[in-house]
Amino acid sequence: MLxxxxxxxxxIHLATTLPLPSERDHLRPRIDLIAFMIDIKSKHSLKNVEASLAYVDARFFLGKVCxxxxxxxxxxxxxxxxxxxxKLGEDYCSPVFFCELELEGIRAAxxxxxxRMLQVCAGHIPGVSALSFSSLLKNDDDDDDD
Structure with a gap:
């Protein structure tokens, strides 16, 4: 991304789990987006994400988590x-992105x-909020239950 x-x-702040350690000497930086990374070949990775979700303020699930x-x-x-x-994406109303980090083109995309998601979440796109962005990513099949 850099x-x-x-x-x-x-x-960018990288952490293996949440909560983040307390930062006594520094103010905690503003957080606009949380991207939870799950390694498809590691159950431990998924368990870490699931355990960390409890430490995220509910307001972040209004478009600021993926x-x-x-x-x-x-x-x-x-x-x-x-x-x-x-199920994680569905339960937390958050988008799921799939990536192969070893392939340059996919990594760049x-x-x-x-x-782009960060730009929206940080308020750099006039007229588009993280909440409205999140609703754009919602699966239309969810409305077909009628």
Missing amino acids: REKKSFAIS FLVTGVGRMNYCSVEMSAVW TAQRLL
């Missing part, structure tokens, strides 16, 4: 049930998607 062209400054599933090019080594990943 290599991509952008008209705004970003800061799930990034990595390793999708190696589905034959899959340890995580895809239904569990889809995913970075651009995340940057």
